[in-house]
Amino acid sequence: MRVKSIFRVSFSALVLFLLPVQSVLAAPPSTVTVTTDRAILDFPTSITFHAEFQSDVPIESIVLEYGSGQLTCGDVVARALPSFSPTTSTSAEWTWEMKQSGSLPPGARVWWRWRVTDANGNETLTEKKEVVWLDDVHPWQTISGDQINLHWYVGGDSFGRELHDAAVEALQRLRAETGLSTEQDVDLYIYATYEDLRDAVFYEPGWTGGIAYDEHNIVIIGISPDNIEWGKSTIAHELTHVLVGHLTFSCLSDVPTWLNEGLAVWGEGGLDATSQQRLESAIQSNTLLSLRALSAGFSELPDKADLSYSQSYSVVRFLIEEYGKEKMTALLTALRDGHTIDEALNIVYGLDVDGLEDAWRASVGAPPRAAGPNPTAQPTPTLVPTFVPFSGTSLLITPTPFAPPVTIAPQPASPTPSAMAPTATSAPEVANAPFAQSNNLWLIAGVACCLVLLLILVGVAVLIARRRNQRREN
Secondary structure: OHHHHHHHHHHHHHHHHHHHHHHHHHOOOOOEEEEEEEEEEEOOOEEEEEEEEEEOOOEEEEEEEEEEOOOOOOOEEEEEOOOOOOOOEEEEEEEEEHHHHOOOOOOEEEEEEEEEEEOOOOEEEOOOEEEEEOOOOOOOEEEEEOOEEEEEOOOHHHHHHHHHHHHHHHHHHHHHHHOOOOOOOEEEEEEOOHHHHHHHOOOOOOOOOEEEEOOOOEEEEEOOHHHHHHHHHHHHHHHHHHHHHHHHOOOOOOOOHHHHHHHHHHHHOOOOHHHHHHHHHHHHHOOOOOOOHHHOOOOOOHHHHHHHHHHHHHHHHHHHHHHOHHHHHHHHHHHHOOOOHHHHHHHHHOOOHHHHHHHHHHHHOOOOOOOOOOOOOOOOOOOOOOOOOOOOOOOOOOOOOOOOOOOEEEOOOOOOOOOOOOOOOOOHHHHHHHHHHHHHHHHHHHHHHHHHHHHHHHHHHHHHHHHHHHHHHO
16 A cells, blocks of 8 residues: 555656646747837947837847957857836837947948847747948948949049049059958948048047058048048058958957058058158167057157158068068968967067067168167057957057947857848747757756656655565565
């Protein structure tokens, strides 16, 4: 009798345990419908993401996932948690403030989607949508071809075509002379004035006339129709930054500013007469800047910034003319592979930074470098701090901030459309399947473990009962 009682208790416990499991497994998936899903641009200040949802059961969680189409070392997704009412009909909204995070470059492609979870634990991932981060104030025109997309709004067709031709010629010349190239199209946004350019981005030095965002393949420059020759050389300068950025891109690279800017001035054709004269004057007066100091950002002061560019170009010119262009490519490759500038210089040239400065000073007739501890790098212009997750972006003409994610979460690799595509979508059913299968598998595994445990307990109870009965009979 006692054995039967034990079986009855065990069976009842098993039934009571399986009842909620059965109800969870049998819960029908709810349907979440997106009635509104849009991004509202307030260029250059913010992007507001807004969506409205309908569901069969109350919605318990809404997460916004977003990002921009740029080079990264892995799949990176930014997440925001907007406030909402947990009902069957609700809306969610969240604003990306550029003044807090730093500007995206004009023309950057921003994507977003919503991850919605209902009261039953069912998760829905909405379609991935995309918008171009650009103002609607200027009447933008575009000329495309030969890996250059040039966008402008002042100067007429002839102005745009002349700049596009100059950009194509610079790209071809850089490929032939330095071996630098890119497989993707480069977008050039030409602002009519410096004021228009500075109004489009935050936290750039006042003397900035052009900015290269190599991780986005975007260049922005302020070029007026009466300054077109300067504009052509500046296009070549900024395109060099993009190509160098692509060659050295990795999570490990750190290209010093003197090397990056020196190559860019080399790419535009060298120094003008005024800059050359200022460099020669600094050589004669022994007011040159330390090469280690030039590894960081250049000064905000225009005169010192101009000397920084000129001196950087002179050092790069010395390396190329003395040792050849192939070794310059080897130097950039070593930096891409994670070596410090001292290590990379030693590998390729047998010199560290101080040894390079000594050799360069001797070549231009400058006094020897002052002995002493390594000088500290010059401070960069004050910027709002930003965090670049898994990114290998290098320092360009000036620090080029971009919006950091609120929360970073690596995602499983999955086939996604190109970042440059007009739109990118992912079907909710396909996105939801792995999550649903994963939840069910864990639940089934838990049930199986509990069943095994109950059977073991029942077996132990039966053995104990039998032994007691045998003792009584004896």
